[in-house]
Structures are given as structure tokens and as C-alpha cells.
Amino acid sequence: MRLDNELEPVFSAVRNVINVASCAAMTDNTRQKAGVTAVVGRTNVGKSTLLNALLGEKVSIVSDTVQTTRNVIRAILTEERGQIVFLDTPGIHKAEGDLGKNLNKMARSAIGGADSVLLVLDASAKPWQEDEGWMRRLMKDETPCVILLNKMDLGGDFAEEYKKIWKDTAEEKGATLPPVWVEGSALNGDQLPELSEALFEQIPEGPLLFPEEILTDYPRKLNISDVIREKYFDRLHDELPHCLAIWVESIEETPAKWNIQAEVYVERHSQKGIVIGEKGRLLKSVQYQAEKELQEMYGVPIKVRLWVKVEKDWRKNFWILKKLGYA
Ligand SMILES: Nc1nc2c(ncn2[C@@H]2O[C@H](COP(=O)(O)OP(=O)(O)OP(=O)(O)O)[C@@H](O)[C@H]2O)c(=O)[nH]1
Ligand SMILES: [Mg+2]
Numbered sequence: 001m002r003l004d005n006e007l008e009p010v011f012s013a014v015r016n017v018i019n020v021a022s023c024a025a026m027t028d029n030t031r032q033k034a035g036v037t038a039v040v041g042r043t044n045v046g047k048s049t050l051l052n053a054l055l056g057e058k059v060s061i062v063s064d065t066v067q068t069t070r071n072v073i074r075a076i077l078t079e080e081r082g083q084i085v086f087l088d089t090p091g092i093h094k095a096e097g098d099l100g101k102n103l104n105k106m107a108r109s110a111i112g113g114a115d116s117v118l119l120v121l122d123a124s125a126k127p128w129q130e131d132e133g134w135m136r137r138l139m140k141d142e143t144p145c146v147i148l149l150n151k152m153d154l155g156g157d158f159a160e161e162y163k164k165i166w167k168d169t170a171e172e173k174g175a176t177l178p179p180v181w182v183e184g185s186a187l188n189g190d191q192l193p194e195l196s197e198a199l200f201e202q203i204p205e206g207p208l209l210f211p212e213e214i215l216t217d218y219p220r221k222l223n224i225s226d227v228i229r230e231k232y233f234d235r236l237h238d239e240l241p242h243c244l245a246i247w248v249e250s251i252e253e254t255p256a257k258w259n260i261q262a263e264v265y266v267e268r269h270s271q272k273g274i275v276i277g278e279k280g281r282l283l284k285s286v287q288y289q290a291e292k293e294l295q296e297m298y299g300v301p302i303k304v305r306l307w308v309k310v311e312k313d314w315r316k317n318f319w320i321l322k323k324l325g326y327a
Pocket of ligand 1: 061
């Protein structure tokens with residue numbers, strides 16, 4: 001496994017977990033496979049939906065808004081044949097502000113430390129420049145990769161067009177390592193066993209990297225803020241989401257329940273009313289939906305209290321981006 005630049009902290013965290021992991025979780029079975037697979041692609045193609053489906057648990061939030069995923073999230077799949085540590089990355093998207101640029105950088109650097117790459121494409125939509133950009137990058141590095149043509153449940157009208165782009169570009173660049181193509185659907189699970197098979201093929205043999213019961217090591221505070229953000233994205237669609245961030249201030253664990261206090265950042269006063277809603281309806285509904293989901297996730301009663309705060313131009317504020325884990 002190569003270790004690289006910006007993601008070095010991520011991988012040193014992996015190594016730390018390995019060091020403290022119980023030896024019982026390791027195995028002498030040298031034929032077992034274990035490795036890191038970066039899941040990349042443009043925004044909205046279904047990367048997070050796919051990882052949730054492969055793991056059978058929700059580890060990463062999903063929405064039809066661009067750049068829903070804002071951190072690199074490790075999702076850990078452990079089976080008899082071994083373990084794949086997936087890196088769910090923010091989808092590449094034309095970026096103007098610091099937030100978007102940082103997210104693109106995060107995604108691009110993820111492939112540096114990975115053993116293999118899974119590129120996800122949306123076969124139901126015309127190829128974007130960003131899709132071709134990923135293909136060029138993977139060819140340049142000759143990275144072993146599997147390409148999932150996702151959303152085949154919607155017809156897959158553009159599957160052949162994507163394959164042709166790969167073929168033409170590979171000829172132009174003299175790239176020789178062919179990808180493994182899988183056509184399927186993260187939403188209905190079609191061809192996911194075949195996809196897993198292809199992914200396990202591409203990672204090296206070795207002991208497990210994480211104890212087998214761990215699905216993700218994503219910090220709890222970040223997970224909770226993502227769930228709250230997802231509930232906002234569900235309701236606001238394109239109206240506001242990019243100007244919105246959630247910061248979990250505290251989690252008070254009492255024997256009866258967890259009390260979660262979180263701040264909702266918006267960029268301007270005029271946006272405050274939108275996230276609160278008429279008579280506070282939107283805010284209350286987001287609190288309620290988040291409580292419901294978090295309760296299920298953590299198995300304890302949960303109370304969420306949200307405070308809306310105007311942080312002018314937070315997307316350009318390095319310290320806020322850093323605090324949120326976006327820089
Ligand atoms: N019909 C269909 N919809 C899908 C499929 N996979 C994902 N979606 C939908 O596509 C949208 C985007 O899914 P996400 O999983 O959030 O996409 P993403 O690639 O993680 O997006 P970013 O985090 O923004 O990079 C959601 O509305 C999903 O329900 C699929 O196989 N079929
Ligand atoms: Mg995502």
C-alpha cells in the first residue's frame with residue numbers, strides 16, 4: 001500500500017487503530033485479503049448509496065444535492081474472504097468557493113493511499129467532464145480499478161458512451177491496464193455481489209486492518225451533524241444546502257437519554273428564516289427526523305436541539321472549515 005500526502009493523517013489513524021486492535025481480530029490466514037479502496041466519481045452518482053448497500057448499514061448520508069458527502073468517510077466491509085476499507089469521498093463538482101475546492105482536493109488525494117479504486121458513473125445520465133477527468137487520472141496513474149456503471153435500474157442509456165470514452169482515451173494516452181466494468185444498481189442491489197467479487201480480486205492478501213465488528217471509525221459528532229444536514233437537504237433541495245453546515249456543540253449522555261445541542265450555520269440573515277421555517281416548523285421537523293434516525297442508529301432515546309447562527313461567508317473561513325473537518 002502506498003502512503004501519500006494529505007491523506008497521511010487518515011492512514012496513520014488506520015495504523016493506530018491496527019495497533020490498538022485486539023490480536024483476536026487479526027488472523028494468521030495469509031490467504032485472506034485486506035486493503036483500502038477509494039470510491040470516487042463526480043457528485044450524485046451514488047457512491048454513498050453504494051457503500052451503505054454493500055455494508056448493509058447506513059454509514060454515509062445520501063441526497064440528491066451536489067456534494068452531499070463533505071468528509072472522507074471510512075466504511076469497513078468484513079467478510080470471510082477478508083476486509084475492504086472503503087474511502088467514501090466527496091463527489092467532484094465544479095467548485096467556486098473554498099469549500100468546494102477543498103472537497104475536490106480531498107477526493108483527488110484519496111486515491112494516493114489506496115490499493116485500488118472504484119470509480120462510480122451514472123449510466124442513466126450523459127457523461128460529464130468530471131467523469132472523463134476521473135478516467136484520465138486513473139489511466140495516468142495506471143491504478144487498478146473497477147468501474148461501476150450505476151443506476152442501471154433507470155435504463156442505463158449511456159453505459160456504452162462511458163465505455164467508449166474509456167476506450168478512446170486509453171488509445172490516446174497509450175494506457176494498457178483495462179478496468180473491470182460492472183453494470184448494476186446501488187439502489188436495488190443488482191450486481192452488487194459481482195461488484196464485491198471484482199473488488200476483492202484487486203486488493204492484496206494480508207491481515208485485517210480493523211477489528212471485524214467495526215463498520216466505520218467516523219467520529220460520532222461528525223456522523224450526528226451529517227444526519228442532521230441530510231434531514232435539511234431532504235427538505236430544502238436546491239434552495240440553500242451549500243450555505244448550510246451543522247456543528248454538534250455537545251452530546252450529554254444521561255441514563256435516560258442523550259441530549260444533543262447543535263448549531264446550524266447559514267451565511268446571511270435572510271437565510272435564517274428559511275432554515276427555521278414558518279412558526280419554526282422546518283426546524284422542528286428536522287429535529288424530529290434526526291432524533292428518529294439517530295435513536296435507531298445508537299439504540300438510545302435522543303433529544304436534538306438546534307440553534308441557528310449566522311456565520312458570514314463561513315465557506316470562505318478557514319477556521320470554520322477546519323472545525324467542520326472540511327479543510
Ligand atoms: N435510481 C437510482 N438512484 C440512485 C442509485 N444510486 C444512488 N441513487 C440516488 O442518487 C442520489 C445521489 O446519491 P448519493 O449516494 O448521495 O451520491 P454520491 O455520489 O455519494 O454524491 P456526493 O456525496 O454528492 O458525491 C440519491 O438521490 C440516491 O438515492 C441507483 O442505483 N439508482
Ligand atoms: Mg456521497
